[in-house]
Amino acid sequence: MVSRTRLKSLLTGLALYAIAAAVIGYFGSNAYTGKYGLNARQELDQEIIALTSELERLKKERAEGEKRVALLRSDRLDPDMLDQRVRFQLDYAHPNDLVRILPSK
Secondary structure, three states: OHHHHHHHHHHHHHHHHHHHHHHHHHHHHHHHHOOHHHHHHHHHHHHHHHHHHHHHHHHHHHHHHHHHHHOOOOOHHHHHHHHHHHHHHHHHOOOOOOOOOOOOO
């Protein structure tokens, strides 16, 4: 009788340790490879770097666009810029301009 209770308590202890090891293993693996784990953090850092460089490029592009729009405002209209935009949008050329037509590929 004594041996069965000793065996039962030994198996109960081993089962508890096995369950605890499984839970620790699960959370440990998720800490490394999970959605918010160490690998995900490295990927997020790389994405932050890429998006930051794209943001800088877009800010420069926007500044250039705002500069061109400022040249077309009515209070300080640049005649050369207006002439360039009209020729581009309407496909017009000045009679004194030299026009070279490139063959399409």
